[in-house]
Amino acid sequence: MFERLAELAIRRSRLVLVIAAVAVALMGVLGAGAFEKLRGGGFDDPASQSTRAAKVIDKKFGGETNLVLLVQAPDGRVDTPAARQSGQALVADLRKEEELTNVVSYWDTGSPDLRSRDGHEAMVLAHVTGDETQQRENARKILDAYTGTHKGALTVQAGGGAAVGNDLSKQVVDDLVLAETIAIPLTLVLLLFVFGSVVAALLPLAIAVIAVIGSFAQLSLLGSVTDVADTATNLTTALGLGLGIDYALLMTSRFREQLAAGASVDDAVQRTVHTAGRTVAFSAATVAAALAALLVFPQYFLRSFGFAGVGVVAIAALGTLFVMPALLAVLGHRVNSGRLPWAKPGHSGARAPMWGRLARSVMRRPALTALPVLAVLLAAASPLLGITFGTPDERVLPKDAASRQVSTALRANFDGSEDSAVNIVIDQPVNKAPLESYAVELSGLKGVVRVETSTGTYAEGQNTATAPGNITLGRPDAQRISLVSALTPKSDAAQNLVKEVRALTPPSGTHPLVGGTDAVLVDSKDSIGGRLPIAVALVALTTFVLLFLFTGSVVQPLRALVLNVISLAATLGVMTWIFQDGNLSSLLGFTAQPMEMSMTVLMFCIAFGLSMDYEVFVTSRIKELHDLGKDNETAVVDGLGHTGRIVSAAAFLLAVSFFAFGTAKISFMQMFGLGSGLAVLIDALAVRGVLVPAAMRLLGRSAWYAPGFLRKLHDRFGLSEGGPELTAAVEPATATSPYVKDATGA
Template identity: 30%
Template sequence: MLSSLARFSVRHRWLVIALWLLAVLGAGLAARSSGGEFSNDLTLSDSDSQAAYDTLRERYPDMSGDGMQVVIHNDGDVTSPEVKKAVADSLTEVRGTDGVAAAQSPYGPGPAMVSEDGRTAMATVRFEERAKDVPAESVEAAQEAFAPVRDTGAQVEFGGAVLQTESGPSGSEAIGLAAAVLVLLVAFGSVFAMVVPLVTALFALVLGLSAVHLAAGLTTIGTSGPVVAAMIGLGVGIDYALLVVTRHREAMRAGHAPAESIPLALSTAGRSVLVAGATVIVAILSLYLIGIPFVSALGLASALTVAATLLAAVTLLPALLAVFGDRLDRFRVRRLRFDHGSGRASGWHRWTAHIQRHPWPYLLASTVTLVALALPLFSLRLGTADDGSAPEDTTQRRAYELVTDDFGPGWTGPLVVTADFGGDGSPTEVREQAAGLRTELEKTAGVAEVRPPQLDESGTTALYTVVPEGSPDEESTEELVHRLRDDVLPGAVEDTEGAEAHVGGSTATAIDLADRLGREMGWFMTFVVGLSFLLLTVEFRSLVVPLKAAVMNLLSVGAAYGVVVAVFQWGWGAGLLGAEPGPVESFAPIMLFAVLFGLSMDYEVFLLSRVREEYLRTGDTGGSVRDGIAATARVITAAASVMVVVFGSFQLNDQRVVNLFGFGLAVAIAIDATLVRLVLVPSVMAVLGRAAWWMPRPLQRLLPRLPGEAADKGRQPAGGTAGDTAGGTAGDTAGYERPAGAGTPGGANGTPGGQPPHRAPEDGRVPGKRP
């Protein structure tokens, strides 16, 4: 199937390129006209914070929407008549703004919100809807209404859940591309060969992001969604194209014309790419099983860009390769060297052979290193960073610092407690119960202040503003929320029939999100690992290789988690990345796991397909590992380098969650492509020997075959069940259909394609062929 698709793209190259141009332009125009906006939907069904919100919506409709803090600071006196009049005029204008439910003055009626030194005041604007549904125009209008306050010389800053910044291009994408250009030039040594993966990835990225914008009009996608999607799409787009282009160049060097080598590359490396990409998409979309809309939507955005890269890899990429033809290696920036198949031992051969002679020391050393890097994971604390982690030049950060300094950190994210005392008590009894609960709340450890309760119109429900001693992302605040729910509130309402109490607000919602994801993480990871195991079992017709891959992937992901915890939670070197220490974003580990397990499948399939290809041809377990690593190490290193620089460039983004995600991906890919693929894999394969390819014969017959898998053929390694079929790997067709005199797939000299063991020219040219 892939070969046929590649031949179509080669024959109709200009038509394919034109269709891609039309698709990109059409999708871009559609996204501009019909695309939605990005906002964070932290709705959690069956959670205590959602129950509190439902109570607010039913009993306090004016309080059910999300709010915006308006922080007014004056080095003189914020209670001066001039400032107070300007604030009053602004609040009057705000109350008439569409979408605003209420606006509370810092001067009363009710408890005043003026600092003890009289220099800072805090007003609250309450919107009719939750943050995800509040129009940006309503927020902007409410902010502009406070211009008269600024005219008095006072400083006005804004904070709160409604201030969600949409993530557009930050310059990090351009820097990542520039770094990728340098890596590809070093890897390929040719300008044209470097251009093809970049153009393919850019076309796919534009199409994928347009699809993300269109999807945002149908479902709520978080503000970090487009940046995370761009990060993953750009990285895997270049990565997948690089793998295919490398295999295409190998086939041309073996004597094939471009019209032959392109289908061969798609049927081998292209199949590896499809398996890896499909695993990424399925793993990411599996986030929907968790039932958290915010996390699922982020996964959808990433899956759309990965799908676009796969489509480009099997259609646009062959067409571009056909356009360049045998001129792909023109405009060289350095002389090319091809060690694999040249009849001499490469550095990768020598390295792998060295590890195979001493497998146990390298196996133990690499395992201990990975476990040591993973140790910080045991102190992982999930949460959502507050505005104290926002960029310093934002109004949210300035508002946070003013409130923290003059009112206390708890006021940056107060808790909302609702208590329904039932309908049987008299108004006097309800007021007494409400006052008693306030006293209990004030005595609770971790509570800094409790505002007087507000009773609803029916007089049966009380609403409290509970101010923690710590900031929203501190562990003490999380402990306070659990203490209120588990100990304080049940004791306060348990003697009243029909009574119930809940803890809500944005801070409690973030804690509920972290708790839910923490509970779901175990089974989700089990699902992804199981899915990867099944796919690799079908792909490699082995039980041991998939098990080995699962264990090694868990070790590498765990090591990446540990480094993320050390930097972003403990603060080790966080300043170098411009990040603030705090909890690890609650959805980051589960998203990272879904993406990384799929990406590691990419290298696993690409490497072990070549190893199995050599093993089925020669039956030599040690030699097949050496040849497989020698054939793939350079391209895997180049592909990983591209991903690392692309993901690392997103450290320049001003969103902490994007910094964390990019850093985690870069570290994980670096660990996987170096310590795992180049040390752990050869040492484990040396220890396993033929056992790596063991598969019970009954299960061998029951396993399905993936589309495009070759029929049984070829040489069966002596004594092994793994060789019962020569099909089932991405490399089964790698024994090229040779031109006359080019040799057979199983040449006697043991080199790919049966080439004679002559020393290849230094520039990699085949004698008699044009460069």
């Protein structure tokens, strides 16, 4: 296959480039509509009890409260005649909106729970209809019409899940634009320093642009056939930009290296495709395998990243394998044009003596050099011992976001909030007596402020004789119960309350479904935690198989897995120290809270895949030299000498793409960007620079061990960077000398 790719690039280079230009233009047109097809949310398990409860409430009771309007009267009191008249007029207008159901307010119920303790604010509750995407659009319409000063009398602010979703969707776009505005120019500057040539620096950026445009096109296609989270745009652009540059950097460096060694342009293209092209294909397979593990989770937030991530990896690899060789064939020696003043003679070669010297020093004293690095990484991982998990809420938004300000006011000024209530639904008929008995027991649970049912309102184990709001709570075929607590939403106590409610004996013959924000968190933990071992096992298994096929050794995959786990643990530990424990919160402008579970899993899979990316970059060259007959130490030293500069440059460039998202205003996107960038740097510098040479020295010849039957399997199905033509070329020489130089002079 690689032989045919090389021949195509050499003989039909201009045709390939014309076809590629047309394809990119078509992808650009298709990708222009991607944002319209993406959805918000996606963090919930569709089969969970909380999701099923929400569906029943939507179907039979008009939906859960997901919009809270916080209303202030102009004279400071909500009980004055003028305020009451204005409030009732507001509610009347809201009830005319097709997008709203279950509109309830303080002014038409008189419920003290809907008025602030100081009497200066009142709540209007409602349900915004539609799925998560429709809710976002409907909420935007309502917020545009009613927030601010309403009819010159009332001041209205919006909170609740629908308002938070609206703020999140707008912030995602703003964050993406800012991140790319920072990343692309900075990446170009770094490429100029890496290559020392304007033309060579532009080539990786060209592939990156193809990958980014292609990623939007595939998001548009995916959004037409399945649910795709809107935050997938951030991942695919960062990943497409980074991987496109990584792969093109490897190809361009190998091509320039071949030209510097005296090869003709055609030979340089052919050799580059045979060697670096194989590495790109295998590297893409390892990254895609790690991201494909996200498909085991039922949450479409994670599944969409799995689909989109695999797609953008494939686009970056295909662009590199087809377009890059054609560009190199057309440019030839002009790839070094536009040489910059700081570029030294021989700058076009990939060999970096510093990395070779580092590897040699490490291999001479493996324990002395590796142990301090291991100690630092393990210390960085230590915060994982206290990690806790949560789901996104208004606190991921900046403090000046309106929906967050409303949530803060509700917690501070009101006795419990309907927006964070535990919602219980019984989807079958229930007699009055057992329903009352059940409500009494619920109201006696620790932390419960009130329980509202169709039979009345209950508190501290007694019926308060207070009528519930005018939301329908009872039907002949179903009953809904609203349990409001004084507990901090998503706290351990709030989650325990959900478990206590589910453990309580219900009315005979009934099967209540328990939902609400705290129930969603409990169910998400169970759902993701239950499937996480499967995802980890799939990642480990596919990585092991792919690295075995690439190296022919069973030890190398195990060594790679162990080192990757250590580096990822260090990264996640640092992110826990920052985002959960609150360190650097004032600098980065976020609110400390439990680690967002879905984003943590996503970051793990992406960081693991990128670690394997660099593993393949380094191991491929070491394996190539080992197959040429060089001893283990020489293969490692020369291999890192050739790839160290590429890996470190690629890591810095990819880290820039991720670190740009550290400017995001959404805290879990900050965590994703900073964590992924840090993981890349730790892997490229600490793992590839120190731990890999140390491990290879300690393992010695056993590093390439495989049982006989697996060796035969690899001989038949395995792949290596050198390709079949290299093996054929060196076989006669290896019979007489263990040290043979390859075509590059290594």
